[in-house]
Amino acid sequence: MSLTARFSCLSDYDPDALSVEQARAFIRSQLTPVRTQERVALRSALGRVLASDVIAPFNVPVHDNSAMDGYALRHADLAGSGETRLRVIGTALAGKVFAGSVGTAECVRIMTGALPPAGCDTVVIQEVVKLDGDQVIVPAGQRAGQNIRLAGEDLAAGKPALAAGRLIRPAELGLMASLGCAEVSVYRRLRVAFFSTGDELCSIGTPLADGEIYDSNRYTIFGMLTRLGCEVLDLGVVGDDPATLEAAFRDAAAAADVVITSGGVSVGEADFVKPLMAQLGEVLFWKIAMKPGRPMAFGRLGSRGGGGDGGDEHAAWLFGLPGNPVAVMAAFYQFVRDALQALMGADPLPGVPLLPAVSSVAMKKAPGRTEFQRGVLGHADGKWSVRPAGAQGSGVLRSMSEANCFIVLEHERGSVAVGDAVHVQLFDGLV
Ligand code: AMP
Numbered sequence: 001m002s003l004t005a006r007f008s009c010l011s012d013y014d015p016d017a018l019s020v021e022q023a024r025a026f027i028r029s030q031l032t033p034v035r036t037q038e039r040v041a042l043r044s045a046l047g048r049v050l051a052s053d054v055i056a057p058f059n060v061p062v063h064d065n066s067a068m069d070g071y072a073l074r075h076a077d078l079a080g081s082g083e084t085r086l087r088v089i090g091t092a093l094a095g096k097v098f099a100g101s102v103g104t105a106e107c108v109r110i111m112t113g114a115l116p117p118a119g120c121d122t123v124v125i126q127e128v129v130k131l132d133g134d135q136v137i138v139p140a141g142q143r144a145g146q147n148i149r150l151a152g153e154d155l156a157a158g159k160p161a162l163a164a165g166r167l168i169r170p171a172e173l174g175l176m177a178s179l180g181c182a183e184v185s186v187y188r189r190l191r192v193a194f195f196s197t198g199d200e201l202c203s204i205g206t207p208l209a210d211g212e213i214y215d216s217n218r219y220t221i222f223g224m225l226t227r228l229g230c231e232v233l234d235l236g237v238v239g240d241d242p243a244t245l246e247a248a249f250r251d252a253a254a255a256a257d258v259v260i261t262s263g264g265v266s267v268g269e270a271d272f273v274k275p276l277m278a279q280l281g282e283v284l285f286w287k288i289a290m291k292p293g294r295p296m297a298f299g300r301l302g303s304r305g306g307g308g309d310g311g312d313e314h315a316a317w318l319f320g321l322p323g324n325p326v327a328v329m330a331a332f333y334q335f336v337r338d339a340l341q342a343l344m345g346a347d348p349l350p351g352v353p354l355l356p357a358v359s360s361v362a363m364k365k366a367p368g369r370t371e372f373q374r375g376v377l378g379h380a381d382g383k384w385s386v387r388p389a390g391a392q393g394s395g396v397l398r399s400m401s402e403a404n405c406f407i408v409l410e411h412e413r414g415s416v417a418v419g420d421a422v423h424v425q426l427f428d429g430l431v
């Protein structure tokens with residue numbers, strides 16, 4: 001079934017008034033991830049997606065070991081009530097095994113990570129014992145097995161430590177290192193080509209002529225794609241001329257998995273882009289009930305009817321974003337980011353969390369569209385409060401730069417009063 005037909009099947013989806021959730025869900029339902037794998041050195045796997053399960057080749061931890069600095073002893077030697085005196089006969093250090101054997105009423109000084117000597121089943125922390133020459137006095141109340149991490153308690157040999165589809169972050173790098181993985185299988189990087197459209201655009205490095213502006217979208221798009229770990233292909237500025245545009249779309253679709261353009265999808269401009277798209281593939285033109293970022297095109301270039309990686313004919317997904325610089329970023333974060341992660345083979349993520357905050361100012365808003373205001377979230381008087389980051393025009397990158405979050409004003413919501421609860425999406429994550 002063609003993309004158009006699949007979209008038309010959704011009876012409550014109006015291309016001229018699509019909600020953010022509908023657009024996101026439709027895009028997500030169409031994508032098939034890349035499946036080509038490659039082996040890379042562990043460090044190079046950061047930000048990539050695991051292509052096969054990582055199985056623990058041994059127990060983690062490998063051996064029983066002490067969780068604390070203290071004394072390793074045989075629990076059976078301790079008096080049921082009252083103190084017990086034990087003789088310290090040696091020391092077990094991390095990486096230095098105490099080879100002797102521990103007899104009745106004896107113990108060994110032990111450091112975190114060290115193997116408990118044979119026979120010792122319990123570690124008593126150093127803070128609770130009293131020292132008396134070569135003896136320690138252990139108070140009552142010690143539990144058998146305490147302060148010993150058991151072999152395999154984190155992960156048993158043969159069990160999957162990480163499943164394919166996992167986005168690799170610093171914790172995964174460390175976990176794989178702990179299993180001795182020097183190389184891992186990841187999906188290949190997603191190739192994303194992008195260009196800007198508009199006769200008014202000038203690339204940096206060239207003086208502006210009358211009526212021209214610098215192309216900023218290629219820089220925000222470059223940044224957003226690079227952060228996601230995509231291989232980027234910058235195809236420059238393309239004028240509003242059908243022949244040049246057609247060539248650019250063909251080149252981009254041939255070279256990449258995904259093509260991202262900015263500009264040319266607003267009413268008027270879309271009128272001449274639409275027939276062009278009909279020749280090159282299958283592209284839906286939407287007006288999304290959101291601000292900023294209303295017009296957007298989504299589709300497939302180079303192959304009719306869609307399909308996934310490995311089809312007969314190469315086809316690229318197209319995201320035709322609006323031209324306004326902030327609209328580009330809002331549309332990217334709300335639609336393209338998720339889509340790219342799905343295409344990379346990453347497990348479906350729960351989406352960017354919507355966190356509660358209190359609005360410190362009133363905001364005008366009409367129900368019937370989702371608004372993404374640029375906001376500044378701050379902590380004061382024991383609560384997180386948010387205010388708009390200045391002028392909210394869809395071309396104002398300065399307020400985007402000053403913001404640290406989107407204030408997400410939901411579709412059905414009306415105006416916001418001072419002190420109202422709102423939701424925010426943070427720009428920066430911890431990892
Ligand atoms: P358009 O969607 O092509 O009608 O563009 C909407 C607005 O965004 C116009 O003011 C354009 O000049 C501006 N614009 C489009 N593309 C870019 C770009 N790459 N960099 C900066 N501004 C742009």
Ligand code: MG
Binds near residue numbers: 197198199263
């Ligand atoms: Mg334009």
